[in-house]
Amino acid sequence: MVKLFPQAARDEFVDLVCAGVGLREAGASVGASVNTATVWWRESVGMPLRHARSRLKIAPDASEHVPDEWPAVEQGGVPRRYRSLTKFERGMIQIGHRNGMTYADIGKALGRNKSVVWREVHRNKGPDGLYYASAAHDKAEDRTRRPKPLKLVDNEALCGLIAVWMDDGWSPKLISRMLARYCPEDQTMQVSHETIYQALYVQTRGELRADLAEKLSLRRKKRVPQTRDRKENSPYKDAFKISDRPAEVADRAVPGHWEGDLIIGCDGTAIGTLVERSTRFVILLHLDGDHTAETVAAAMIREMGDLPGHLRRSITWDRGTELADYARIQVALDTKLFFCDPRSPWQRGSNENTNRLLRFWFEKGSNLSAHSADDLRRVAATLNRRPRPTLDLDTPATRLNQLLKAAETTRVA
Incomplete structure (x- = not known):
């Protein structure tokens, strides 16, 4: 009759061997034969023992371990050129983990980074919270097996x-x-x-x-590759990042800091939008025919050129190529342009919210070239006369006029 042992007995046996007790004695202490103890050791750790009474020298104190006693090649492992953890290494992780060694000390002894050991233990530990090398090795092999079965086939x-x-x-x-x-x-x-x-x-x-x-919302005919921002090819590699922006911009206490973007219509038509952060005052850029960098720069310089210097301290824009001529804008307006991080529209929150309001007049998918420069001025004036809850129901136009009057009074005085 085959004798069944509880899991606790196997755990106690492994802990005894890890602490330096011989295989035979550790098995006897839990009532297991030498053959059973050998099978347990092979299934739990998978590290070959040199003989039945082999004592694995693992110090209870992590500071006392000797890395040289864990040679990967001599103990059946492989040279360090392999990236994946070997079965031997997982066995040594189990031993070190059971003996209270830190992840850093285990990693140092194996020639691995401590984060590798941490991920290995937390990824492959069992339901009982314990880490078993043989089970972890089997899980890792299952994850790396290719080709993977397709979940959407025959389902x-x-x-x-x-x-x-x-x-x-x-x-x-x-x-x-x-x-x-x-x-x-x-x-x-x-x-x-x-x-x-x-x-x-x-x-x-x-x-x-x-x-x-x-x-799908974009109805693309094919998948667009997820490319990363390549700084060597970016027109903004030497530009100011949003992290370089002064702290006064964030609290909106100082006027003169703007956020900008484009509203895109059909057939490549677009309208430029600029929002002042403290007053929410809106300026719309009429882009005649296209929204190339040259066209956008000319429109921005034209519309913002009459503002006093203290009301054009900075402009924050996204990384669209329409502002590749930012150096010309900075010189002409005597301002600084800051660029958001890639794919981070929330960093221009005021502008994003304003663009949503502007869609009342400029619907998605419409031809935006149908709106003349005078039309854009009327829409901007209408929006600037609209009370805003964020301004205590004041209007952007009123707030901006207060700033202009204050600057004029200061200049005269």
Whole structure:
């Protein structure tokens, strides 16, 4: 009859061997035979022992360990040229972790960074909170095995649910999060948003309806690669970043700091928008025919040139190529231009909110070239006469006039 041992007995056995007790004695102390103890050691740690009474020299105090006693090559490991953790290394992580060594000391002994050890333990520890080297190694091999099975192949229930939600205008990222909420225990009903995108844009990556790509908000025919900002090719590599902006800009106490952007219409038409942060005063730029860097610079210099110097201290813009001629603007207006971080529109919050209000007059997808310069001045004047809750129901025009009168009084005095 096969004798069954509780998990606690196996844990006690491993702890005894890690503390330096011989394999035979450690097994006997929990009532296990030598063969059973050998199997336990192989399954839990996977590190070969030189003989049955081999004592693994692991100091209880992390400061007393000797890294040279953990040679990877001699103990069956591999040279350091491999990036992935070996089975031997995972065994040594288990031993060190059970003996109270810090992640930094374990990593130092293995020639690894402490963060590697920390991630390994927290990623692969069992439900009981303990780390077992053999189980961790099996998990790692399962994760790296290729090719991965496709979740959207032969899974009609999942594909059907995704299709229903996409027909209602849900984004793949929202669908992924809701699946995780509704089906937390069923891994077959969970999928990442990237997998959904691949099924929509890449052949043989799933079984979603071909027309579902048209349900996406941007309705692109193909996936746009997620490129990163390359500083060597960026026209803003020498420009001021938003982190260089003075602290006085953030609290809105000092006037003269502006935020700007473009409102884009159909057929490449656009309107430039500028918002003063303290008064919310709006200036609209009429861009005749295009929104190239030269056109935007000329319009900005024309519209802001009559402002007094203390009302054009700085301008914050995003990283669109329409402001590549920023050096010319800085010189002409005697101001500084600061550029937001990539893909960070919230860093121009006042401008983003103002653009939303301007969509009342300039609808998305419309031809913005139909609006003349006089039309833009009328719209700007209307918006500047609108009471704002953020100004205690005062208007941007009133606040700006107060600043101009104060500057005139100071100049005369």
